[in-house]
Amino acid sequence: MARKALGPATLQVVQAVRAMAERPIVAAVSGGGDSLALAFAVAEVARKLGLDHSAVTVDHGLQAGSAERARLVQDQLLRFGYPDVVLRRVELTPDAGPEADARTARYRVLEAEAAERNADLFLGHTLDDQAETVLLGLARGSGVRSLAGMAPRSGRRVRPLLGVHRATTQACCVELGLEVWNDPHNSDPRFTRSRLRQRVLPSLENDLGPGVAEALARTAELARADADLLDRLAEELHAAATAGPQPPNLEVINDEVPSANRGSRKVPVGPALNCPILAAAEPALRGRVIKRWLLDCGARDIALQHVRAVESLIIDWHGQRQVQLPGMTVCRRAGDLLASAAGSTPRR
Numbered sequence: 605m606a607r608k609a610l611g612p613a614t615l616q617v618v619q620a621v622r623a624m625a626e627r628p629i630v631a632a633v634s635g636g637g638d639s640l641a642l643a644f645a646v647a648e649v650a651r652k653l654g655l656d657h658s659a660v661t662v663d664h665g666l667q668a669g670s671a672e673r674a675r676l677v678q679d680q681l682l683r684f685g686y687p688d689v690v691l692r693r694v695e696l697t698p699d700a701g702p703e704a705d706a707r708t709a710r711y712r713v714l715e716a717e718a719a720e721r722n723a724d725l726f727l728g729h730t731l732d733d734q735a736e737t738v739l740l741g742l743a744r745g746s747g748v749r750s751l752a753g754m755a756p757r758s759g760r761r762v763r764p765l766l767g768v769h770r771a772t773t774q775a776c777c778v779e780l781g782l783e784v785w786n787d788p789h790n791s792d793p794r795f796t797r798s799r800l801r802q803r804v805l806p807s808l809e810n811d812l813g814p815g816v817a818e819a820l821a822r823t824a825e826l827a828r829a830d831a832d833l834l835d836r837l838a839e840e841l842h843a844a845a846t847a848g849p850q851p852p853n854l855e856v857i858n859d860e861v862p863s864a865n866r867g868s869r870k871v872p873v874g875p876a877l878n879c880p881i882l883a884a885a886e887p888a889l890r891g892r893v894i895k896r897w898l899l900d901c902g903a904r905d906i907a908l909q910h911v912r913a914v915e916s917l918i919i920d921w922h923g924q925r926q927v928q929l930p931g932m933t934v935c936r937r938a939g940d941l942l943a944s945a946a947g948s949t950p951r952r
């Protein structure tokens with residue numbers, strides 16, 4: 605690509621990438637405007653800093669012409685001066701739920717490429733993606749961690765554009781004359797995120813005034829710091845609450861099977877929790893410890909009501925029976941200890 609002065613939007617993207625470029629970089633490029641702008645900036649910055657860099661495009665073969673599109677992306681990347689552009693075809697079985705499975709398969713391939721090169725994996729999520737993620741978390745009602753959105757850096761994954769608007773990456777592509785692919789999923793109203801993008805956020809901006817996306821992205825930043833602190837404190841509380849002596853095996857009764865088939869038996873217990881220590885702790889930390897403990901004990905699909913039910917054995921115990929949880933896990937109080945066990949197999 606001929607060297608010429610960069611436009612203002614391109615400069616902004618380059619600066620954002622520069623701020624997070626520390627070691628070899630693998631850019632994940634779908635061919636959409638965000639990741640093409642990212643890819644250009646990565647090439648610019650890596651050249652200046654002398655960092656190894658490469659790009660990976662994953663073709664899921666989900667849409668007609670996807671292979672041709674992937675090659676078009678590859679051509680543009682080679683013009684940016686990438687020494688190495690990897691095209692990966694990741695076939696999905698036709699009956700696999702397309703989006704979620706494509707995403708899991710994609711991250712596996714992208715992470716593996718980055719690991720092989722001992723590189724950071726740069727992703728093109730923007731400030732608007734972050735705002736959408738926070739709103740989705742809020743609507744799910746699952747607490748401060750889900751309001752924390754995506755981290756700018758987590759493991760190998762680096763998201764340098766979380767402070768950059770999508771409008772800027774789009775303007776960057778226009779400045780550079782790039783051929784952008786518009787993913788039809790992004791405007792398909794069957795997907796929640798697309799409805800949020802097309803209708804909810806614009807309507808919020810319209811009704812509440814401009815700056816809602818920035819405010820949501822700021823919420824993510826603040827919530828992440830809070831969530832990190834709470835997780836750290838909960839980790840310490842968990843260590844203290846599981847440090848004591850462990851109880852003998854626990855007699856559990858499986859409430860999930862009809863009483864005629866129901867039996868009870870002694871089964872191995874997970875680490876027990878010390879109730880007085882947890883009762884004296886802050887509720888925010890206690891809830892986190894209980895949730896983590898339940899997951900460690902094999903429970904699945906834990907909701908707030910399950911955490912509350914277990915919590916009542918700690919702070920409001922008056923001899924209740926055990927609590928039964930999803931994943932056949934059972935919790936029971938024995939003196940000062942709260943023990944849990946995988947649910948018993950019913951006797952026939």
Ligand SMILES: Nc1ncnc2c1ncn2[C@@H]1O[C@H](COP(=O)(O)OP(=O)(O)OP(=O)(O)O)[C@@H](O)[C@H]1O
Pocket residue numbers: 631632633634638639660661662663664707710726727728729733
């Ligand atoms: N097919 C692909 N090949 C390579 N990279 C991709 C591909 N699709 C997405 N990416 C990378 O992931 C970033 C986010 O894209 P998108 O929001 O569509 O994906 P996602 O995987 O659903 O991410 P998330 O759910 O974390 O928001 C893109 O900017 C790009 O860096």
